[in-house]
Amino acid sequence: MQLATAKPKPTPPAYRRFLRDYGWAYLFILAPVLLFLVFTLYPVISAFIMSFQKYNIMKSKWIGFDNYTYMFQDDIFWKSIKNTVIFTLATVPINIIITFILAFFIFQMKSRWQTFFKATLYLPSVASGVTISLVWLAMFDPTSSGLLNTFLGWFGIDPVIWLGQSKTALFSLILMSYLGSHGSGIILYLAAMGGIPKSLYEAADIDHASGWTQFTKITWPLLKPTTLYLLVTGVITSFQVFISVYMMTQGGPNFATTTIAYLIYESAFVFYDFGLASAQSFVLAAFIIIVSVVQFKFFSSDVEY
């Protein structure tokens, strides 16, 4: 549009018509587009440049691929990848199974009880990651009087030093994820279950299909889009697990709980090596973009955008 005004002889009718027809629309999206340019596009480009520099606030130095070669030769980097992948593989599928079972059970209830269980199971989701981490830190108390150790004591199991030893630290974070809130996933599943036409089950009853057959042939396939959605969002979230690590273990002991997101934080804001941190963040981005693209391939036929 600016180009059009700068020309010596603009054609006013066409220009005016364009403004009249589309001016408002562009005005409506102006703020998000400007914010995108300044707070997303510029930072991505800047991070990419930084990843090839020894960053310094006054004068950065070009060092080619040094950050990347350092990163790939760094044992802690590989350890953080390993921890993140273990955490993701251990939490996401099992959390989806837990979520699905809970939703399926709630679906069998009468509507008043559905509301009760939905509300109860959702409630902890409104507490912040900081609050939840503080509470679990207390529950993981390593002495025999800690909450979880008291529970183990009932079964004659010796106290566990949950977060204090490499052996069990990552497992403790995984356990915390299992026992955390699955509320939003449950609600998505319930909405999808409610959307399955009753006639399908009635037809199956007429054909004397067993409950299990109905489940595997009707319920599960029709819930596939929800399952995939939870799978992908779950993987993306757990790739970025950070607050519980920051609050509870600081990546320790002996890097047992250093995840990739925590490593990036440490490189950037503990050691102030912005170049290295940017290089590491692009590895995380690559993981997430791959997962998102795979999601899109799965989803494109099922979701209307």
Place this chain on the structure above:
Amino acid sequence: MQQKSKVVLVGVATFVLLIWALITIIPLYWMIIGSFQDSAASASFNPRFIPDSWSIAPYERFFNKTNAFRWLFNSLFVSGVLTVTNVFLASLAGYAFAKLKFPGNKSVFWILLSTMMIPSQVTLIPLYVLIINIFSLGDTYTAIILPSLVTVGNIFLMKQYMSSLPTSLIHAARIDACSEFGIFYKIILPIAKPGLAVLAIFTFVAQWNEFFWPLLVTRSSSMRTIQVGLASFKFAESTDYGAIMAGATVGALPMIILFFALQKYFLQGITVGAVKG
């Protein structure tokens, strides 16, 4: 046969759900119970599950040692401003993408949407440099608020929601010579209220619970949000579990109250713009 197995299924379901509901609630119960028992003297944190005595000493210690009222105000202010800006800007843009025809509509929307794939870790460092070093906004509300004025996720939700509204109303208004903003303000906003309410609630909760960005851009105690303040208190007073639980309760209670007050929106809201199952 079918009837009997249904009864068994409901029985098992009730049993499992009651157990799981208990497991889910225990941490919050434990937090609140723990915050009312004075455990400062003991080396480990082991409040009684059914307390025999109550004490508000942990709360006194938490509020005396911290700027907690200021932190609560900061969180309220930041979350409030961001809720207003997100609802306004996301509904405006969502409406434009859903209902208005203009060259580039689809491509701009897809470019915005595709940035959701980029993890925040990539943009955080340049964003930090931009806000702290270039704009010199460190330790201000503006620094906390500016990058989150409107999120792409919210625009996406609003576009989904606006698409489901009837287009005939808009045509009618256009014939009555309303301006495009007039149509949006007088016709779209009123009928979109349920969707806007859900967006407002989820934005407010998300911003109240936001931790990492406010942690990065605040330095002084008086500029911290409640989440950042709680974390700093934990690292400063790591042995006083009673007071830490008191702080955790103070930080979570407003959201818990909000949840009970607006339960309907929370429990249905997630499905706005979600996957069609």
